[in-house]
Amino acid sequence: MSPVPAAWFGLVDDAAIFPPGDAPLPDAVAAYQGRRDEWYADLVGPLVVTDTVLPEVPVDVPVSVVLTGGAGAVAGVAALATRRGHRLVGLEAAVRDLDDLAGNVRRITAAVDAARADGDLADAQVYVELPQAEPTPDWLSAADVVAEAEHHLKFRTGGVEAHLFPSAATVAAWIDAALDRETSYKCTAGLHHAIRHRDHDTGFEHLGFLNVLLATRVAFDGGTRDEVVQVLDDHYANDLVAMARQSDLEGARRWFTSYGSCSVTEPLDELVGLGLVEAPHE
Numbered sequence: 707m708s709p710v711p712a713a714w715f716g717l718v719d720d721a722a723i724f725p726p727g728d729a730p731l732p733d734a735v736a737a738y739q740g741r742r743d744e745w746y747a748d749l750v751g752p753l754v755v756t757d758t759v760l761p762e763v764p765v766d767v768p769v770s771v772v773l774t775g776g777a778g779a780v781a782g783v784a785a786l787a788t789r790r791g792h793r794l795v796g797l798e799a800a801v802r803d804l805d806d807l808a809g810n811v812r813r814i815t816a817a818v819d820a821a822r823a824d825g826d827l828a829d830a831q832v833y834v835e836l837p838q839a840e841p842t843p844d845w846l847s848a849a850d851v852v853a854e855a856e857h858h859l860k861f862r863t864g865g866v867e868a869h870l871f872p873s874a875a876t877v878a879a880w881i882d883a884a885l886d887r888e889t890s891y892k893c894t895a896g897l898h899h900a901i902r903h904r905d906h907d908t909g910f911e912h913l914g915f916l917n918v919l920l921a922t923r924v925a926f927d928g929g930t931r932d933e934v935v936q937v938l939d940d941h942y943a944n945d946l947v948a949m950a951r952q953s954d955l956e957g958a959r960r961w962f963t964s965y966g967s968c969s970v971t972e973p974l975d976e977l978v979g980l981g982l983v984e985a986p987h988e
Contacts, residue, residue, distance in 0.1 A: 708748045709986050713955035716751040717915070718973050719770060719796075719892070719966045723755060725866050727968025731759050737970075738767060745986050746974050751964050752795050757783045760792065770796030770833075776803075777810070780817035784826035797827065798860055800835040807836065807848035815855040833892055835860035838872055841879050853887035858963070863913050864896015871896055871910050874938035877918070881925050881934060885961060893918060893965040900976040901943050913938060915965055915973065916946050916980075923958040947980050 708715075721727070722734035729737070738753045752768040757779055763769055769792060773779045777799070787794040797818070803810040811834055821827045834852045836845055836859065852859055861880050864871050872880075884891045893915075898905075901914040921937040940946055967973060977983040 709745050710748040710983060711956075713959060714977065714983060715748050715959075717959070717964055718749055718970055719751040719754050719964045720970055721754040721894070721966035722968050722970075723759070724895075724966065724968055729968070731755070731762055735763060735767060739764075741970065746983075749974060749977075749983075750970055752793075754796075754798075754966050760786060761790070763792070765791045766793065768793040768795050770794075770798060772798045773800070777813040777817040780814065780821055780827075784821035784824070784830075787830075788826045794827065794830045796833060797830045798833040798835065800860075801837065801848060804837060807844050808851050811848050811851040811855070811857075815851065815857070818855075818857075832857040833860040834858070835862060835894070838862050838870065838876075840876050841883050846883060849883050849887055849889070853889045857889075859884050859889055859891035861891055861893050862895055863893045863918070863965075864898075864910070868908075868910055871912065874913070874935045875931075877913065877938055878921065878925070878931050878934040881918075881922055881961075882931065885922075885925055890961050890963050892963050895966065897965045897967065898969070898972060900973065900980060901946060902939065902941050914946070916950060916982075918965070919955060919958050919962050920946060920949055920953060922962040923953045923955065926958065926961060943980060947982065950982060 720738055722729040723731055741747055752770040754770045755763055756772050756774050758774055760771055771783055799814045801807050801810045814834060818827060818832055834857050836848055896912050897915040898912055899914055900916040902917050904911050917938050921934045924937050925934045978985050
């Protein structure tokens, strides 16, 4: 039996090559491969890479590929992964046409469908990143298309500039939109710690991954928007840990599937420190 509780399986997608970590790809691959026999291996999902470096990744490493281009990049990535035998478990595409969000999602979907018809992307989950904004009718229409295609949503929860950190109210609206459509989602950027906090160096207010998971649980259980926002805004570890111990976190992971992090050890150390994961005694 894994020492990692099922609620935390695959929570952290290894995004070491992305900011602010910016690890060289060979170092990121070596670290990923080196963790395979560690007791906490089940905490980690795929290695997240861009399509431009996919040819440099060993084929035995499970990858989720972020497209640097639009829908037109899908075919090339899909064909390359199949030809080389990559373990392509995820494909992540950002909506770039802000004047036609739903149309852009349809183009991504059409490209994915064509690749699958050619025998590619059979095992890859598709994540569509919608713009960082309070959901508008156009945004919600795009989310409808994501759900209809049985893709997944991707939410950007931070970055290297202040404006890339959404408010708790906006994140609550995203969670609500996803659950309304019975569509799971992953997050990317900004979730460096378990608990919401203000970074001492940048002054940026970061969400915590535990906040997001518990907020998802509250929303799924019928909590009001204000109640979800309250959980997302909570800075107190004792409150959140007590809530986590009484919540069906494994069920919430059905919806909040994972988040990309440039560090694996930080979330691991925090889960152990909070008493939510127990490290085996040597």
